[in-house]
Amino acid sequence: MSNSLSDNSNNSDLQKALVAFIDYLRYEKQHSPHTLSAYNRDLTRVMQQAEAANCSEWRVVTEKQLKYWLGLWHNDGLSSRSLQRLISSLRRFYQYLLAQGVVANNPAKLLRAPKTGRPLPVTLDxxxxxxxxxxxxxxxxxxxxxxxxxxxxxxxxxxxxxxxxxxxxxxxxxxxxxxxxxxxxxxxxxxxxxxxxxxxxxxxxxxxxxxxxxxxxxxxxxxxxxxxxxxxxxxxxxxxxxxxxxxxxxxxxxxxxxxxxxxxxxxxxxxxxxxxxxxxxxxxxxxxxxxxxxxxxxxxxxxxxxxxxxxxxxxx
Missing domain, CATH: 1.10.443.10 (Intergrase catalytic core)
Structure with a gap:
């Protein structure tokens, strides 16, 4: 898996929770390697931003911070479709953290990405x-x-x-x-x-x-x-x-x-x-x-x- 968390030497509380979540998706939900890679990529991006903001635990990350980070990534060229997927990953992750008692609320619950038209699939006649x-x-x-x-x-x-x-x-x-x-x-x-x-x-x-x-x-x-x-x-x-x-x-x-x-x-x-x-x-x-x-x-x-x-x- 690209950006493998297990290969990261950092052993922060942020990373431990993320590793546990990916393992949960892999072993309990039996998601495909492709899906695991997408979750890993999106949430690693958020984790790195949280570390840069000196957030040591997921429970201290706020909705305001997440909105600000989404704006940064959008200005950096991340597409609306990619942002929507990232928000979906965040919501699922925080639902897991809530169930585990790690956090008290889900700051990603009300996040919204810019609307984008869904491309039609390409077919052969x-x-x-x-x-x-x-x-x-x-x-x-x-x-x-x-x-x-x-x-x-x-x-x-x-x-x-x-x-x-x-x-x-x-x-x-x-x-x-x-x-x-x-x-x-x-x-x-x-x-x-x-x-x-x-x-x-x-x-x-x-x-x-x-x-x-x-x-x-x-x-x-x-x-x-x-x-x-x-x-x-x-x-x-x-x-x-x-x-x-x-x-x-x-x-x-x-x-x-x-x-x-x-x-x-x-x-x-x-x-x-x-x-x-x-x-x-x-x-x-x-x-x-x-x-x-x-x-x-x-x-x-x-x-x-x-x-x-x-x-x-x-x-x-």
Missing amino acids: ADQVNHLLDDPYGQADGDPLKCRDLAILELFYSSGLRLAELAALNLENFSDGFSQVRVLGKRNKERLVPVGSKARQAIQRWLSYRDLLVKSDSGSALFLSKPGQRISTRQIQNRIKQFAREAGMPVGVHPHMLRHSFASHILESSGDLRSVQELLGHSDISTTQIYTHLDFQHLAAVYDKAHPRAKKKREE
């Missing part, structure tokens, strides 16, 4: 997806690793999986002839997701090559690297980027873009927001609702193109 997954240049023919990569791409788009979810898949996660997969999502929440016919075909094709890479310690991991180990998330990202580039895609392709495309296309066709929420594994439907904005953008574009009163008059 159906033609772009078909161009990528139909393997127009025959990249996967006779190449075990590219055959694996195509199966990975198909599964991302077929089932809308997160990167970590796909990398963690084992053979036993699949059932009914690979037509459905049981996924372990965030906070160990399980969901059952359908697998489309194209993805099933690609996986079955990959399995014929997988046997060539299996080692005694490979376990039951679905996707293996060339040395026969479970493929890492970083390898998946790099391989997808390379596959898309060699396929002549006009944009950079990454795993979450395929997940976004899956969600947008399903919602566009069905209009069933609740089902998309379940398929994606979102705990809050407000997270899924961002795809309704994408759907509206598509409808608006069709309207502008087709409606006779929406067209701009040609300049004379």
Whole structure:
């Protein structure tokens, strides 16, 4: 983890409480390394500012000080989105300190960051997806690793999986002839997701090559690297980027873009927001609702193109 607290020689009360909180998130809440790193980075920034202000304990930090520090970081170029995440980290941290009896109040409770528009996710349209997954240049023919990569791409788009979810898949996660997969999502929440016919075909094709890479310690991991180990998330990202580039895609392709495309296309066709929420594994439907904005953008574009009163008059 970057900025690891355990590597810091400082042993202040500020740091001890922060180390205990990160351990709580890691072992009791079982947060991902990525989430732990974000909390660590945000709260270390606050801790260093508190030390510079001669605050020796978290209980002496005030709301006024936090507001002042937020202003400093904003003037230094920290984005509104980053400030919002930092405030969220602070609130969660002080809730933990309250429960532990370390502090008597939560000075971050009423903090607000400047409002910022939530960026819409970038998606591929159906033609772009078909161009990528139909393997127009025959990249996967006779190449075990590219055959694996195509199966990975198909599964991302077929089932809308997160990167970590796909990398963690084992053979036993699949059932009914690979037509459905049981996924372990965030906070160990399980969901059952359908697998489309194209993805099933690609996986079955990959399995014929997988046997060539299996080692005694490979376990039951679905996707293996060339040395026969479970493929890492970083390898998946790099391989997808390379596959898309060699396929002549006009944009950079990454795993979450395929997940976004899956969600947008399903919602566009069905209009069933609740089902998309379940398929994606979102705990809050407000997270899924961002795809309704994408759907509206598509409808608006069709309207502008087709409606006779929406067209701009040609300049004379």
